[in-house]
Amino acid sequence: MIDFFETLLNSSDVFLKAAQWTLALTVISIFIAVFIGLFFAFLKISNIKPLEWIANAYIYLVRGTPLIVQIFIFYYGLTEIWMINAFWSAALGLAFHNGAYIAEIFRGSIQSIGKGQSEAGRSLGMNRATTMRRIILPQALRRAMPPLGNQFIIGLKDSSLAAFIGVAELFGVSTTKGANTFDYMTWLLVGAIWYLILVFIVTLLMNVVEKKMAASD
Amino acid sequence: MGNNMIEVNKLNKYFGDLHVLKDIDFEVQEKEVVVLIGASGSGKSTLLRCLNFLEMKNSGEIFLWGDEVNPKKENLNQVRQKIGMVFQHFNLFPHKTVLENVIEAPTQVKKVAKSEAINEGNELLEKVGLGDKTDVYPSKLSGGQKQRVAIARSLAMKPEIMLFDEPTSALDPELVGEVLQTMKDLAHEGMTMVVVTHEMGFAREVADRVVYMHDGKIVESGAPNDIFENPREERTQAFLSSIL
Numbered sequence: 001m002i003d004f005f006e007t008l009l010n011s012s013d014v015f016l017k018a019a020q021w022t023l024a025l026t027v028i029s030i031f032i033a034v035f036i037g038l039f040f041a042f043l044k045i046s047n048i049k050p051l052e053w054i055a056n057a058y059i060y061l062v063r064g065t066p067l068i069v070q071i072f073i074f075y076y077g078l079t080e081i082w083m084i085n086a087f088w089s090a091a092l093g094l095a096f097h098n099g100a101y102i103a104e105i106f107r108g109s110i111q112s113i114g115k116g117q118s119e120a121g122r123s124l125g126m127n128r129a130t131t132m133r134r135i136i137l138p139q140a141l142r143r144a145m146p147p148l149g150n151q152f153i154i155g156l157k158d159s160s161l162a163a164f165i166g167v168a169e170l171f172g173v174s175t176t177k178g179a180n181t182f183d184y185m186t187w188l189l190v191g192a193i194w195y196l197i198l199v200f201i202v203t204l205l206m207n208v209v210e211k212k213m214a215a216s217d
Numbered sequence: 218m219g220n221n222m223i224e225v226n227k228l229n230k231y232f233g234d235l236h237v238l239k240d241i242d243f244e245v246q247e248k249e250v251v252v253l254i255g256a257s258g259s260g261k262s263t264l265l266r267c268l269n270f271l272e273m274k275n276s277g278e279i280f281l282w283g284d285e286v287n288p289k290k291e292n293l294n295q296v297r298q299k300i301g302m303v304f305q306h307f308n309l310f311p312h313k314t315v316l317e318n319v320i321e322a323p324t325q326v327k328k329v330a331k332s333e334a335i336n337e338g339n340e341l342l343e344k345v346g347l348g349d350k351t352d353v354y355p356s357k358l359s360g361g362q363k364q365r366v367a368i369a370r371s372l373a374m375k376p377e378i379m380l381f382d383e384p385t386s387a388l389d390p391e392l393v394g395e396v397l398q399t400m401k402d403l404a405h406e407g408m409t410m411v412v413v414t415h416e417m418g419f420a421r422e423v424a425d426r427v428v429y430m431h432d433g434k435i436v437e438s439g440a441p442n443d444i445f446e447n448p449r450e451e452r453t454q455a456f457l458s459s460i461l
């Protein structure tokens with residue numbers, strides 16, 4: 001037990017670096033995914049059939065294939081046509097993946113805002129875009145915060161798959177250490193604790209954000 | 218009739234196969250207060266919503282200020298700016314404070330300067346008796362207060378007509394009076410109003426004309442006294458005796 005904590009502490013600089021890669025992957029990919037998600041959510045609620053088909057096809061592609069396959073396709077596909085490194089392939093792969101789930105989150109939250117809200121906006125002379133931007137979206141985004149926070153945590157854990165294309169994030173460093181020392185168990189546990197710490201911090205932050213947004217309730 | 222603000226000819230509206238408005242002829246003159254009554258499902262809300270194009274007619278003509286409005290050609294957002302609407306369930310913007318609710322449309326649609334909109338907004342809220350509630354969120358208000366904010370929000374666009382769709386139906390009985398009073402004040406200031414309501418006291422006192430609808434048609438229309446004391450049509454009599 002004491003040995004384990006010593007290992008945890010002594011390796012903290014290496015794992016802190018790895019945790020930064022994990023966080024960077026997650027933050028960048030979810031950030032991009034939010035825009036992808038908004039875009040496809042708008043396509044889905046556009047009431048224009050071809051646009052809805054495009055959104056459905058994208059969501060079906062993401063849901064219908066394993067994330068690790070998506071990441072590998074981004075890695076081998078993109079590195080050939082566009083010189084980008086493993087980190088950015090993983091980030092884009094994760095963004096592509098999370099975008100579909102976030103699109104569904106936004107679609108659901110936008111549609112959950114009652115019709116009365118847009119009618120109130122329209123009856124005041126606001127056009128469709130202004131009503132969406134000023135009335136519907138602020139309420140929908142607020143409602144989307146809990147599932148978005150959830151998706152962030154899923155994304156954080158899923159970023160471990162970037163290890164398979166050589167990104168030195170938490171899981172990658174854990175398995176490398178495990179292989180070098182023939183002691184996988186210890187290093188995987190160390191990695192797991194770092195994930196727990198990150199998730200704990202993210203959960204705290206989400207609570208703060210949700211409290212702030214609840215000001216009008 | 219030169220001063221018809223609203224004139225509707227042979228208006229028909231369907232929801233799928235359901236024929237909801239049947240050859241409606243209807244007009245409202247400047248400064249007139251028209252109260253629409255009728256049983257549930259008779260098409261009162263639909264008629265009101267056709268007037269500001271929240272619902273699109275299937276056939277017929279709608280003239281506003283003497284000009285026919287063609288929804289395909291006209292900018293309906295501009296038309297709606299001149300027609301305020303108050304809903305049964307208030308539909309205040311819950312993420313905005315009372316004052317923000319009121320200044321939203323003037324600043325976003327008419328591009329009124331914010332300071333000017335705030336001044337006017339404060340005045341309007343004062344007028345509806347909510348000068349002390351400007352900075353609270355709608356969730357903190359009673360139903361009657363919410364509806365008065367909704368009225369102020371509509372008035373902030375300086376509409377020439379106000380449409381009310383059962384503005385007091387969702388309120389606790391003790392809160393109905395304050396909203397009706399606000400509407401009476403408006404009527405006395407000369408606002409042109411079309412009001413769907415079950416408040417017959419209000420209709421008697423304030424309406425210039427009462428219109429009775431049944432099954433998508435206008436059955437009878439006249440001065441409140443005539444409608445309430447001497448309804449000509451049997452269906453009107455039956456309806457009135459069912460609610461009075």
Ligand SMILES: Nc1ncnc2c1ncn2[C@@H]1O[C@H](COP(=O)(O)OP(=O)(O)OP(=O)(O)O)[C@@H](O)[C@H]1O
Binds near residue numbers: 232235
């Ligand atoms: N969006 C809609 N889609 C389908 N049917 C509708 C829709 N809106 C109204 N209807 C139907 O049209 C008919 C007239 O409805 P409307 O709401 O105009 O009646 P109303 O006179 O306002 O009744 P109430 O007193 O209950 O408000 C009803 O049969 C209603 O079910």
Ligand SMILES: [Mg+2]
Binds near residue numbers: 261
């Ligand atoms: Mg109705």
